[in-house]
Amino acid sequence: MDKGGTAIKPVTVYDIAREANVSVATVSRVINNTAPVKQSTRERVMELIVKHQFQPNALARSLYKKETGMIGVILPDITNPFFPALLAGLDQEARSKGYTFFLCDTVSTNGDSAEQYVRESQYLSILMEKQVDGIVMIGGRINLAKPSKESICEVVEASKRVPLLLINGNLTGGGITRVYADELEGAELATQHLIELGHEHIAFVGGYKHMSNTIQRIKGYLKAMERSGLQTRKEWIMDGGFSVASGTAFMNRLLEHSERPTAIFCANDLVAIGVMKAAHKAGIRVPEELSLVGFDDIPYASNSIPELTTVSLKCYDVGRYAAEQLHHMITKNKFSRSIKVRPELIVRESTARPPSRM
Amino acid sequence: MDKGGTAIKPVTVYDIAREANVSVATVSRVINNTAPVKQSTRERVMELIVKHQFQPNALARSLYKKETGMIGVILPDITNPFFPALLAGLDQEARSKGYTFFLCDTVSTNGDSAEQYVRESQYLSILMEKQVDGIVMIGGRINLAKPSKESICEVVEASKRVPLLLINGNLTGGGITRVYADELEGAELATQHLIELGHEHIAFVGGYKHMSNTIQRIKGYLKAMERSGLQTRKEWIMDGGFSVASGTAFMNRLLEHSERPTAIFCANDLVAIGVMKAAHKAGIRVPEELSLVGFDDIPYASNSIPELTTVSLKCYDVGRYAAEQLHHMITKNKFSRSIKVRPELIVRESTARPPSRM
DNA sequence: TTCAGAAATGAAAGCGTTGTCAATATTTAT
DNA sequence: ATAAATATTGACAACGCTTTCATTTCTGAA
The missing domain is CATH 1.10.260.40 (lambda repressor-like DNA-binding domains)
Known part of the structure; x- marks a missing residue:
């Protein structure tokens, strides 16, 4: 020793x-x-x-006082540009209340999601052993369309021992407090924007159908299309990734057919950027020949050429609300109500009227 | 309570x-x-x-054992795409040795660097009070070309109380262990690449001259230019930012003059992307009319159109070495030797031979 | 059966704080 | 000067764990 x-x-x-x-x-x-x-x-x-x-010595103090001033945050991958804004919001609000963060990134180097889930469990234990005052979980298992029985049980069990708050995700049972973005409305907004520009042939690409966020986005897309009486096609709804690389793959697959959509709603900005790259390589101009809208409004969305039209999930706000709610749960020890935050359409340069038919 | x-x-x-x-x-x-x-x-x-x-209860255990298994990491801005790779390397290595991270982001919302520095101090104290087993500092004050007397003193003082390791930065005195990328060599590599392609008119843009990393990069640029007997011009060496926005500003300033460089070495990838945007708007094709090389090799560098030629600082390796060294310092309680890691040129699509003169 | 040695267990001290409660020092009022 | 306040202070228990050292229990050999 x-x-x-x-x-x-x-x-x-x-x-x-x-x-x-x-x-x-x-x-x-x-x-x-x-x-x-x-x-x-x-x-x-x-x-x-x-x-x-x-x-x-903060250990001795915390031992006696039974409070550490630490909030544990479990997230799937800090590398995902989606998170920093969320964390900034959390941090801003939490710091002002005297908390300090304990960040737990569960990403697995080999991309194995099973490994990721065990790390979520491990971190959950570690955080509780370290006596954090509260825990925030983002993404990961709670993001599955069908979370496993054990996952739910584990999280619910944890929430009985320590104030625990879920961000986004799909673990709605068990009376756990959530702060989340309304992805369905966001997707509607995006699709509606395209429709209002005059597009009728709109594809949806990206995401994973086993994840709740993707499902919500597809639902929103379908809802908007249906409302306007527009046809959707099976081949124009593709999932399989959230990365730039998957975006270019989607676009290339779309290119194989003679008929092409005039607009694409992408599951997130990264995919949109991939699509944009592939379109560029194929000599298709954005937005003149193809309109693109992304999702998430990551910082890079305004750096692409052309700048990306997208929908902001108001991550900063989500983070702030989360910190507020959690603080409330910690000090008042009540289950707070869940909060839904409304997304916002950010129109930039990647969308325009469809090319006129000849 | x-x-x-x-x-x-x-x-x-x-x-x-x-x-x-x-x-x-x-x-x-x-x-x-x-x-x-x-x-x-x-x-x-x-x-x-x-x-x-x-x-x-980990608090009670740590109180007795005098070890927490936590490593504190102080960094200036998690949002900077430069850091995640570094953290991944750190994390990978540290986790395998049973440590868990305590991330401290000192970014200030209003971008005030003075505020950032006080937060560095605050976090340094907090980490020591929380009895972390070791501390890693990245960027921030230690990155200044001329760190203040007090900064040095404070960090040296801390290093006497807890194993402390600096990544990159410029705090070379005080016998503090550092793990750092050789920025000078990286800049030489980048400039040399341009020269070998046949460029003679090469500008350097980006960074801040009060920061050591910028100074190193400029030095490397000048060294390579000089070695090849190439002229440099005052107006073609500009600093003032590391952001995309500053990059477009630099390019626009360059555009005001009749004579333009055929290649630009940018202080980092973000700046390069900004330059690329401005060039695109001005109708200048990259790389046919203008070659661009960035620095850092952030993930986005391979997403731009065209993909960016850049130099990788081997962040992942830097992180791994850092964790290794720190572990050594913690368990053996020795000052380890500093480690310099060599950068690597990543050639992609944004560089080409200069346009032939007519 | 008896005893040495090994194996398993328990009592209690400590880790560095904070907070309670009682004791002491200082005022103020008479 | 003296009693009754008030203002300061100190002793000690508590927080939940680990570890040392001594004790008890068990094992097998004499």
């Missing part, structure tokens, strides 16, 4: 107390301003504290 | 011990396999542990 050599022996309240000729209680009082201390002794203690650069 | 209502009263070793009719010592022994326990009692205790889903 001893690490030998170079480390300075940490100074404790006892050291300070001894040297200042007071009791540890008094030292504690000046540190925390928790009770009046005579001016002269306060100064004496303070001096020693700065002299020794004394830093109270 | 009581949070009332819904929370389950946590079960402790005492509860298990009482119900199993053994002492807490025995319970501890079966949990940690730290001494032989009779098979029958081990089973009895185990049963109760799973029955109550007992989870030992």
Whole structure:
């Protein structure tokens, strides 16, 4: 247990107390301003504290106080540009309330989602053992269209022990508080935009049909199409990925047929960018010959050429609300109500009227 | 301190011990396999542990053992696509050794760097109070060309109390262990590549001259230019940002003059993308009329149209080495030697021979 | 049966804080 | 000067765990 050599022996309240000729209680009082201390002794203690650069041991404090000021965040992949905005919102709000984050990225290097799920479980345990004040879960298993019985059980069980909040995802049972974006409405918005521009042949590509977010987006797309009495085609609804690479693959598959849609609604921005690349390579101009709308409004969406029309899920707001709700759950220990946040269409350059028929 | 209502009263070793009719010592022994326990009692205790889903309190354990298994990471902005790869490397290596991360993002919402620096200090304190086993600092103040006396002092002071490792940055004094990419060599590589393609008129744009990374990159650029006896011009060396927006601004400024470079080496990929956008708007084709090389090899570099030639700083490796070194410092308590990792040129589509003169 | 040695267990100290409660020092009022 | 306040302070238990050291229980050999 001893690490030998170079480390300075940490100074404790006892050291300070001894040297200042007071009791540890008094030292504690000046540190925390928790009770009046005579001016002269306060100064004496303070001096020693700065002299020794004394830093109270948060473990001991938390052990006694039963609060750590830490919030654990479990997310599937920090690399996904979708998350930083969410985290920024969470952070902003949580920091102002004195919390600090414990980030747990469950991404598996080999992309194996089974491995990812076990890491979610592991982190859930670790966070509880570390006595975090609350836990936020984003994506991963809770994002499955059909979460397994065990997943639900595990999360519900955890939520009984520690304030736990779900962001986005699909774990609606068990009375767990959620803060989530209305993906269905977002998809409707996107599709409606295309329709209003005059498009009638609209494809949907991207995502995974076993994930709830994809299902919601497809539902929204279908709803908008139906409302306008527009036909949809099986071959024009494709899933199989959220990446740029999958986007180019989708587009290339679309290109194999003689008939092509005049607009594509992509499951997310990355896919849209992939589609844009493939279109570019095939000599198809966006938006003149092909309109594209993405989803998520990742920072890069405004960097592409042309800039991408997309729908913002208001991640920053989602994060803020989540932190607010969680704080409420921690301090009042109530199950808060779930919050749905409404998305917003961001029109940029990748959409236009369809090419006129000849 | 009581949070009332819904929370389950946590079960402790005492509860298990009482119900199993053994002492807490025995319970501890079966949990940690730290001494032989009779098979029958081990089973009895185990049963109760799973029955109550007992989870030992990591605070109490760490308090006694003086180790938390946590590594604190202080970085300036998780949003910067440069970091995820670094973190992935760190994470991969550190997790295998049983550590878990404590991520501290010091970004300030209003972009005020002064605020950022105080947050670095705050986090440094918080991490030490939370008794992390080690700390990794990336970017921020340590990245300044001239770090302030106080910064250096503070970091050196911290490094005396806890194993501390710097990634990249410029805090070379004080005998602090660093793991860093050789930015100078990277810049040389990039410039050399352009020169070998036949370019003679090469500009450097981006970065901030008060930051050490920018200075290194400019140095490497100048070194390569000089070696080949190529002229450089004051107006073709511009700094002022690392963002896409600043990139387009640089390009537009370049466009104001009648003479233009045939190639631009950008301080990072984001700037390169901004330049590319501005070039596209001005009707200048990349790479036919203008070659572009970026720096960092962020994931997006291969998503742009055309794909960006850039230099990889081997972030993943840097992260892995850092975790290795830090682990060594934690367990052996030695100051490890600093490690320099060599960058690599990634040739993609944004560079070509210069347009032939007419 | 008896005893040495091994195996299994328990009691209690400590890790570094905070908070309670009682004791002491200092004022203020009489 | 003295009693009755009030303002400061200290001793100690508690937080939940691990580990040391001593004790008890068991094993097999004499």
